[in-house]
Amino acid sequence: MPSSVVNHFIYFPETEIxxxxxxxxxxxxxxxxxxxxxxxxxxxxxxGQFLNKVIKPRFEYRKIE
Known part of the structure; x- marks a missing residue:
């Protein structure tokens, strides 16, 4: 099911980004x-819910675009 919040995601395991x-x-x-x-x-x-409940509160982030 497509997300109404997340278009796409990429994970870089070597840097955990x-x-x-x-x-x-x-x-x-x-x-x-x-x-x-x-x-x-x-x-x-x-x-979107997972991002808001699990990822955003626990991990530092920055806007790049």
Whole structure:
């Protein structure tokens, strides 16, 4: 099911950076996100809810676009 919040995401395991491309076109990077969180994110029925409840509160991030 497509997300109304997340357009696409890329995970860089060597640096544990999660790059989120939002539907709005904004791009953010979340730092030190462990692989087990990415696994749960991939399986999440709602990417937006998982992002808001699990990733945003726990991991530092910055807007890159």
């Amino acid at each position: 999660l790059r989120i491309i939002y539907q709005s076109g904004a791009v953010y990077e979340y730092f030190k996100v462990p692989p087990e969180i990415i696994g749960k994110f991939k399986e999440a029925r709602s990417k």
